[in-house]
Amino acid sequence: MPGDDPASASAHPYGKRYLALLRGINVGGKNLIKMPALKACFENHGFTDVATYIQSGNVLFQSTESNLERLTNDIEKALSDEFKYASRVVVVSHEQLKAAVQRAPKGFGTNPAEYRYDVLFLKTPLTADEAMKSITTKPGVDEVWAGKRVVYFSKLISKASQSYLTRIIGLPIYQSMTIRNWNTTTKLLALMDAGAENQ
Numbered sequence: 001m002p003g004d005d006p007a008s009a010s011a012h013p014y015g016k017r018y019l020a021l022l023r024g025i026n027v028g029g030k031n032l033i034k035m036p037a038l039k040a041c042f043e044n045h046g047f048t049d050v051a052t053y054i055q056s057g058n059v060l061f062q063s064t065e066s067n068l069e070r071l072t073n074d075i076e077k078a079l080s081d082e083f084k085y086a087s088r089v090v091v092v093s094h095e096q097l098k099a100a101v102q103r104a105p106k107g108f109g110t111n112p113a114e115y116r117y118d119v120l121f122l123k124t125p126l127t128a129d130e131a132m133k134s135i136t137t138k139p140g141v142d143e144v145w146a147g148k149r150v151v152y153f154s155k156l157i158s159k160a161s162q163s164y165l166t167r168i169i170g171l172p173i174y175q176s177m178t179i180r181n182w183n184t185t186t187k188l189l190a191l192m193d194a195g196a197e198n199q
Helices: 006-011 035-044 068-083 094-102 128-134 157-162 165-170 172-176 182-197
Strands: 016-022 048-052 058-063 089-093 115-122 142-146 150-156 177-181
Touching (some): 016 068, 016 094, 016 182, 035 068, 048 182, 058 182, 089 115, 089 177, 128 172, 165 172, 177 182
Antiparallel strands (some): 016 058, 048 058, 115 150
């Protein structure tokens, strides 16, 4: 399909649909950014059809830029200049987000009463295989799977305090990822799908 090819971004007059996942904003009183200001920042830098979702920093937008690394660098510079913090962002295309949801491990996300499900979105050049080398799990509590530019992580809620997921925060690779729970991930895909259908 033409839409699956990153090189086809400029074929649509409004460009390709992307999702920017911001790291470390509105957490513990640090890097406080209001969503209207975040939306305006993206619009002021030429991105179109901009929308935000919840306070953790999820921005849906369109761009004619097809180079993901260049797009990421441009967004990080814009955010750093506008909000005066060291911005780090993981940018995901509509196709990549759809693949992350559709290719999740069998049963992932289906038992939210017992398990918490998270998706670790990776910033290039970090790969899932590389990330997996640093991620440890607690037997009987955690399970982890490598995807394409994502890592899937589940933990048993009744033993959440024993989970090793929090150990990732102290690792160097943590600077090259951002975590979203499964509900947020699937909601973001639904929003991107709806936006595509409305064009």
